[in-house]
Amino acid sequence: MAQGTVQVTHGGASRWRRRSGEYPTLTAALAAAGDGDVLSIAPGTYRENLVLRHAVTLRGPEGAVAGSVRIAPLDGVALTVRASAVVQDLYLEGADRAAPALLVEEGSPELSDLRVHTRSASGIEVRGGARPLVRRCTVENPAGVGISVLDGGGGVFEECEVVAAGQAGISVRGGHPRLERCRIHHAVGAGIAVTGEGSGLEALGCEVYEIKGTGVQIAARAEARLTDCAVHRTSADGVTLDTDAVLTLAGCDIHDIPENAVDLRARSVLTLSRTTVRRFGRNGLSVWDPGTRVAAESCEIHDSTGDYPAVWISDGATVSLDSCRLHDVPDALFVLDRGSRVDVVDSDLSQVRNTAVSVSDGATAQLDDCRIREAGTGAWFRDHGSGGTLSNCTIDTVQTGVIVTKGADPSVERCTVTSPAEAGFYVSAGGRGTFTACRVTGSAGFGFHVIDGCRTSLTRCHTERCARGGYEFAEDGPLAEECTGDESGPRQAAQAAGGALAGARPVMPGARTATAAQGLTGQGLAGQTPAQAGQVPASPAGSPADAAAAPAARGSGEVLGQLDALVGLDSVKREVRALTDMIEVGRRRQQAGLKAASVRRHLVFTGSPGTGKTTVARLYGEILASLGVLERGHLVEVSRVDLVGEHIGSTAIRTQEAFDRARGGVLFIDEAYALAPEDSGRDFGREAIDTLVKLMEDHRDAVVVIVAGYTAEMDRFLTVNPGVASRFSRTITFGDYGPQELLRIVEQQAEEHEYRLGEGTGKALLAYFTELPKGPAFGNGRTARQTFEAMVERHAGRVAQLADPSTDELTLLFPEDLPALSAPC
Numbered sequence: 001m002a003q004g005t006v007q008v009t010h011g012g013a014s015r016w017r018r019r020s021g022e023y024p025t026l027t028a029a030l031a032a033a034g035d036g037d038v039l040s041i042a043p044g045t046y047r048e049n050l051v052l053r054h055a056v057t058l059r060g061p062e063g064a065v066a067g068s069v070r071i072a073p074l075d076g077v078a079l080t081v082r083a084s085a086v087v088q089d090l091y092l093e094g095a096d097r098a099a100p101a102l103l104v105e106e107g108s109p110e111l112s113d114l115r116v117h118t119r120s121a122s123g124i125e126v127r128g129g130a131r132p133l134v135r136r137c138t139v140e141n142p143a144g145v146g147i148s149v150l151d152g153g154g155g156v157f158e159e160c161e162v163v164a165a166g167q168a169g170i171s172v173r174g175g176h177p178r179l180e181r182c183r184i185h186h187a188v189g190a191g192i193a194v195t196g197e198g199s200g201l202e203a204l205g206c207e208v209y210e211i212k213g214t215g216v217q218i219a220a221r222a223e224a225r226l227t228d229c230a231v232h233r234t235s236a237d238g239v240t241l242d243t244d245a246v247l248t249l250a251g252c253d254i255h256d257i258p259e260n261a262v263d264l265r266a267r268s269v270l271t272l273s274r275t276t277v278r279r280f281g282r283n284g285l286s287v288w289d290p291g292t293r294v295a296a297e298s299c300e301i302h303d304s305t306g307d308y309p310a311v312w313i314s315d316g317a318t319v320s321l322d323s324c325r326l327h328d329v330p331d332a333l334f335v336l337d338r339g340s341r342v343d344v345v346d347s348d349l350s351q352v353r354n355t356a357v358s359v360s361d362g363a364t365a366q367l368d369d370c371r372i373r374e375a376g377t378g379a380w381f382r383d384h385g386s387g388g389t390l391s392n393c394t395i396d397t398v399q400t401g402v403i404v405t406k407g408a409d410p411s412v413e414r415c416t417v418t419s420p421a422e423a424g425f426y427v428s429a430g431g432r433g434t435f436t437a438c439r440v441t442g443s444a445g446f447g448f449h450v451i452d453g454c455r456t457s458l459t460r461c462h463t464e465r466c467a468r469g470g471y472e473f474a475e476d477g478p479l480a481e482e483c484t485g486d487e488s489g490p491r492q493a494a495q496a497a498g499g500a501l502a503g504a505r506p507v508m509p510g511a512r513t514a515t516a517a518q519g520l521t522g523q524g525l526a527g528q529t530p531a532q533a534g535q536v537p538a539s540p541a542g543s544p545a546d547a548a549a550a551p552a553a554r555g556s557g558e559v560l561g562q563l564d565a566l567v568g569l570d571s572v573k574r575e576v577r578a579l580t581d582m583i584e585v586g587r588r589r590q591q592a593g594l595k596a597a598s599v600r601r602h603l604v605f606t607g608s609p610g611t612g613k614t615t616v617a618r619l620y621g622e623i624l625a626s627l628g629v630l631e632r633g634h635l636v637e638v639s640r641v642d643l644v645g646e647h648i649g650s651t652a653i654r655t656q657e658a659f660d661r662a663r664g665g666v667l668f669i670d671e672a673y674a675l676a677p678e679d680s681g682r683d684f685g686r687e688a689i690d691t692l693v694k695l696m697e698d699h700r701d702a703v704v705v706i707v708a709g710y711t712a713e714m715d716r717f718l719t720v721n722p723g724v725a726s727r728f729s730r731t732i733t734f735g736d737y738g739p740q741e742l743l744r745i746v747e748q749q750a751e752e753h754e755y756r757l758g759e760g761t762g763k764a765l766l767a768y769f770t771e772l773p774k775g776p777a778f779g780n781g782r783t784a785r786q787t788f789e790a791m792v793e794r795h796a797g798r799v800a801q802l803a804d805p806s807t808d809e810l811t812l813l814f815p816e817d818l819p820a821l822s823a824p825c
Helices: 016-019 026-032 493-497 554-565 572-592 614-627 648-662 685-698 711-717 739-752 763-771 781-801 807-811
Strands: 006-009 020-025 037-042 042-044 050-052 057-059 070-071 080-081 087-088 089-094 103-104 111-114 115-118 122-126 133-135 138-141 146-151 156-158 159-163 170-173 178-180 183-185 190-193 200-204 205-217 223-227 231-235 239-242 245-250 254-255 261-263 269-273 277-278 284-287 293-297 301-302 309-313 318-322 325-329 330-336 341-345 349-362 364-370 372-379 386-389 392-407 407-411 416-418 425-429 434-436 437-443 445-448 456-457 462-464 469-473 479-481 484-486 603-607 635-638 666-669 704-709 728-734
Touching: 006 103, 016 781, 020 763, 026 037, 026 050, 111 807, 115 122, 115 200, 122 138, 138 146, 146 159, 146 254, 190 200, 190 223, 205 223, 205 245, 205 364, 231 648, 239 245, 245 309, 254 330, 284 293, 301 309, 309 318, 325 330, 330 341, 349 364, 349 493, 364 372, 372 386, 372 407, 392 407, 425 469, 456 711, 554 572, 554 614, 572 614, 603 614, 603 711, 614 704, 614 728, 635 648, 648 685, 704 711, 739 763, 739 781
Parallel strands: 037 057, 042 070, 050 080, 057 087, 070 089, 080 103, 087 111, 089 115, 103 122, 111 133, 115 138, 122 146, 133 156, 138 159, 146 170, 156 178, 159 183, 170 190, 178 200, 183 205, 190 205, 200 223, 205 231, 205 239, 223 245, 231 254, 239 261, 245 269, 254 277, 261 284, 269 293, 277 301, 284 309, 293 318, 301 325, 309 330, 318 341, 325 349, 330 349, 341 364, 349 372, 364 386, 372 392, 386 407, 392 416, 392 425, 407 434, 416 437, 425 445, 434 456, 437 462, 445 469, 456 479, 462 484, 603 704, 603 728, 635 666, 666 704
Antiparallel strands: 006 020, 006 037
């Protein structure tokens, strides 16, 4: 193609019109043109090195075929931009391996619809203070980098494409570009590489694929944020972070990766939200080294194509997973090495071929409100120093629920194992562990199987329908207290346990130990319900036990009887009975074909901590379920931390999720006034309130909402949104317990644990509770229970000095066992 002419159209004052006209070369035209001039280039090939020093417009002729204007020098930079010029519809070629084809050094030029086909150092290079706007440009550079942003350069790249690169598709060193809806593919080494302190990148809606190497690399203190991006079909890892790198992935999709989907090391920090990782050959998430951290929220990792754990955490790294799903993988979570830790909240681990959670070599795992199902092993704490906590978790359809071996010492609280093929909980080889209020149902083997003299502690555990028996202990077995069983398999409970529980040692002096002959009953060891010992402890928010503990099977009369058995709360009991009567009569009127008065079931509970608000909320849900008003009647307890997110939009999602967990039951919001602090400013708590008000209106029959807190603060809370007060039918005030009522709670605690109050102890307790300072954090019922526990501890210290104590000495509590009065709480 022959070189054409260049038409310069002047855009300035008339005295400069001499610059207008046709020029034989681009160099000549640029020498004559000034700011505002338009250079229209005729079709042809121009073997020139162009430099734009003025804010001109450089473009191909209107209506010409794309690529008809080619800038193709034999060496050097084809086009250098040093001004806020406009460049459109050009085809740039470079052949210099030491120079870029297009160099942007200064200004904020607009570059659009360019095609850069080159075999040079880089296709487009931005450096210095340049901030170009690059639209719909295509770069092909099989010999070097597609786009380089260096030394303070930046700019915005919209709908651009790197179709091939012999090195990284986009390389950032010391620059800060923004990519929007760009595609990077068929690069070598990395699709996107951001390296060095001060380097940063933001990508929105971009796609990185068909990379011979790693999809995205962030290293050496660089930072990046990818939103709604996709990384797939690489030959190495999908995303890597190294040496203090920081990356945020939001709404991204990483898939079809033969190695690690995401790998980070050396104190790097990764934040993920709404991100999916799927079809990966090694680890979905691989985290190494002390100081390396990952925080993932609402993410999904699934469909592994290899034989490695979905999440691997080692060498002192830490990972937190919140509301995540891991499924269809060989193993879900492997955490190993001292200092390594994983925290998992409200997450699902399912379809796991081997082990859902593996903890070894001194590592720690904390799982709260999680669900594990269809796995070989639910959780395995493997060796000495390994531990952590499983709290309010459900484990369903596994070979074994929880395994503890070789000196590992986890704490397992309020967890339920359903339908294990072997055992619910299995402890061997010197394993330890503390199991509190755990439950095994429908085991094909034992419920709890503890062997090899393991020093395990079980408290208030329960088994049902375990084929081989609820409990199997070694001779010198674990500590066991208040454990019960209701086996209905081929062998009865006493036979299945083999008498092993008879050798278990009680935790508290005088407490009964579950034995094959005496304790495996559905009524509990002391034959008492939890309410008879004061108030029923609350379950944490979103507890998996919410569904298991749904109490709809009992009649309203029985539940109201339990309410009446609570200490004190006379006015509260009257309010609840009046509300229950209205609901019951309304139901009967409807059955008779009459109109029923509309009763708003949402309530406000006000009063000090420890006055029974959570307990009454739980019983209220059970009453409504027994009347057919609610489907399940379970309680989901939340507070501000469970509802309020850290960024715009996350609060509504959290509030919706909490509301969904409470469907068919009661959503109990403790300290609800914290959602509307007096100095709220830009606080997201108001978003939670607004979301809640709308959900209560849209699903008025699905969930009962109870908000609770101090009286004055709740009065203010009811005024923060015009719809709040109208959603709640009434306020129930919980008065403080008096000394006589606190004494009664202590008496119930003593009765439950087979202690007695000695002569003068009741009078001493009354005086103690009268004089006890009552600061703003005074716990009322909790204070009574803590007082009893302190008395038992002091009693034990006294009786332990006796050589052969009598039954009275083992059971009687005296005034000297009372703790000293403390300062106001």
